[in-house]
Amino acid sequence: MADNAGNKAAIREFILENISESTVRDDEDIFERGLVRSMFVMQLVLFVEQEFGVSITGEDLQFDNFRTVDRIDELVSRKLAAV
Amino acid sequence: MLYELTPQQQEDRASFVAFADDHLVPEADRWDREQRLSDSVVELLGKSRLLVPTLPTEAGGSGMDVETYGLLSEELGRGCGNVRNLVAVQGMVAHALLKWGTKAQADRWVPRIGTGETVGAFALTEPEAGSDARNGSMTAERTGAGFVLNGRKKWISFGQRAGIFLVFARLEGEPAAFVVERGTDGFRTEPISGLLGLRASELAELTFDGCVVPEANLISHGRLTFDLLATGSLDYGRYSTAYGSVGLAQGCLTASLEYTRERTQFGVPIRDHQLVRRMLTDMISSVEAARLLCRQAGALRARNHKDAIRQTLIAKYVASRTGFRAADDAVQLHGANGIGPGFPVQRHLRDAKVQEIIEGTSQIQQVQIAEMTL
Ligand SMILES: Cc1cc2nc3c(=O)[nH]c(=O)nc-3n(C[C@H](O)[C@H](O)[C@H](O)COP(=O)(O)OP(=O)(O)OC[C@H]3O[C@@H](n4cnc5c(N)ncnc54)[C@H](O)[C@@H]3O)c2cc1C
Numbered sequence: 001m002a003d004n005a006g007n008k009a010a011i012r013e014f015i016l017e018n019i020s021e022s023t024v025r026d027d028e029d030i031f032e033r034g035l036v037r038s039m040f041v042m043q044l045v046l047f048v049e050q051e052f053g054v055s056i057t058g059e060d061l062q063f064d065n066f067r068t069v070d071r072i073d074e075l076v077s078r079k080l081a082a083v
Numbered sequence: 084m085l086y087e088l089t090p091q092q093q094e095d096r097a098s099f100v101a102f103a104d105d106h107l108v109p110e111a112d113r114w115d116r117e118q119r120l121s122d123s124v125v126e127l128l129g130k131s132r133l134l135v136p137t138l139p140t141e142a143g144g145s146g147m148d149v150e151t152y153g154l155l156s157e158e159l160g161r162g163c164g165n166v167r168n169l170v171a172v173q174g175m176v177a178h179a180l181l182k183w184g185t186k187a188q189a190d191r192w193v194p195r196i197g198t199g200e201t202v203g204a205f206a207l208t209e210p211e212a213g214s215d216a217r218n219g220s221m222t223a224e225r226t227g228a229g230f231v232l233n234g235r236k237k238w239i240s241f242g243q244r245a246g247i248f249l250v251f252a253r254l255e256g257e258p259a260a261f262v263v264e265r266g267t268d269g270f271r272t273e274p275i276s277g278l279l280g281l282r283a284s285e286l287a288e289l290t291f292d293g294c295v296v297p298e299a300n301l302i303s304h305g306r307l308t309f310d311l312l313a314t315g316s317l318d319y320g321r322y323s324t325a326y327g328s329v330g331l332a333q334g335c336l337t338a339s340l341e342y343t344r345e346r347t348q349f350g351v352p353i354r355d356h357q358l359v360r361r362m363l364t365d366m367i368s369s370v371e372a373a374r375l376l377c378r379q380a381g382a383l384r385a386r387n388h389k390d391a392i393r394q395t396l397i398a399k400y401v402a403s404r405t406g407f408r409a410a411d412d413a414v415q416l417h418g419a420n421g422i423g424p425g426f427p428v429q430r431h432l433r434d435a436k437v438q439e440i441i442e443g444t445s446q447i448q449q450v451q452i453a454e455m456t457l
Contacts, residue, residue: 039451039455041307043392058303059185
């Protein structure tokens with residue numbers, strides 16, 4: 001299992017692959033900047049589930065969990081701790 | 084990559100072929116004329132655990148993997164597009180509830196759908212919001228008892244038969260999804276008949292007029308309700324539609340090969356005319372190509388690969404167009420018999436057109452493929 005910094009790097013890399021910009025700060029709201037496309041959230045969930053072996057469910061569905069690299073990383077850490 | 088079926092998949096496929104040949108092919112034209120599936124086929128699908136086979140066994144499925152589900156969708160699409168649509172919609176509703184609902188909500192509704200005890204319907208489209216479904220105008224407001232729903236949904240598959248409706252509405256400015264059960268006060272369904280294709284999909288228009296549902300029926304609320312729940316369900320449906328279109332095209336091809344061998348004009352079977360061969364070879368190669376795209380999408384979906392969604396869009400876009408072209412050519416090759424009631428190709432042609440409209444029109448697929456690729 002990747003360490004915390006590794007997780008964050010993987011999340012950042014995935015986001016950069018799927019948005020129209022080449023840099024993103026870890027605390028930057030990628031939705032507010034209008035960087036994401038309509039299928040992005042679905043791809044993001046697939047990625048998180050596949051990469052970290054966790055299952056995103058209804059209780060994780062708050063938009064806030066997905067807005068920044070930091071928040072996604074926190075969600076992943078919470079899920080991993082609960083496994 | 085070589086998309087060879089495993090021995091188990093070959094065995095499963097053979098049983099799906101037999102199911103379609105025994106139970107769907109002989110009845111599909113009648114259901115099309117009567118604009119209704121028989122109750123017995125719905126029961127049989129439930130009993131055979133084919134309504135939502137991808138659910139775990141305890142939830143009413145048979146734990147079928149997604150690649151095998153594709154093979155099933157192809158054979159259902161070859162046999163009867165309406166049955167394929169029924170199975171797709173049951174999967175969309177059941178999986179949305181299983182994945183995004185609470186455990187209590189999943190326990191309450193999912194096994195009923197999986198076993199066929201109650202049919203589900205997926206109610207997103209409105210009279211004024213189709214491709215732009217995110218901007219529907221149906222509303223939900225909090226009341227003491229739960230939520231009050233107001234608005235209309237249109238073109239809802241199996242809305243005539245369903246007992247459980249997954250309904251999208253706007254709550255406090257954000258998308259939300261609710262379960263509404265038939266019989267709830269202020270909710271009614273009206274059949275839509277006289278369709279061009281998928282005539283036995285028992286479509287309905289739904290009206291919600293001060294319809295109150297309890298708190299326990301709210302499945303999801305917030306922006307991600309659309310981005311994950313609605314979009315994810317449509318992605319599941321697209322995979323089924325893609326494979327179903329391949330099945331439809333294969334049905335047209337098989338019928339055309341047989342007909343052009345039997346039918347003689349100018350002293351030879353018509354398949355010996357070069358222009359006929361051209362149509363047949365176009366059909367043969369495009370069916371193979373579309374099937375390979377579906378296999379690829381299935382392989383990626385099985386691995387939760389991040390490109391699975393885009394590849395499913397591509398498969399659906401290509402397969403639905405292939406289905407329509409194959410059906411068009413099949414009718415042409417059958418001449419007047421293709422127009423008459425005795426051959427399945429005219430039903431396939433009508434059903435094929437619909438595949439280019441549901442789960443995102445061909446134009447919306449193009450927009451999305453471009454958005455995800457460029
Ligand atoms: C048999 C059948 C079963 C159905 N079952 C269901 C169901 O179970 N549940 C459900 O919720 N819905 C269902 N639908 C509805 C279906 O999902 C919609 O018909 C579909 O999304 C298209 O919406 P529309 O018909 O309003 O067309 P519109 O969105 O009005 O589109 C009309 C035309 O404009 C084009 N167009 C629209 N926007 C763009 C754009 N941005 N760029 C380029 N072209 C564009 C479209 O491609 C199309 O050619 C069903 C429909 C049918 C026919």
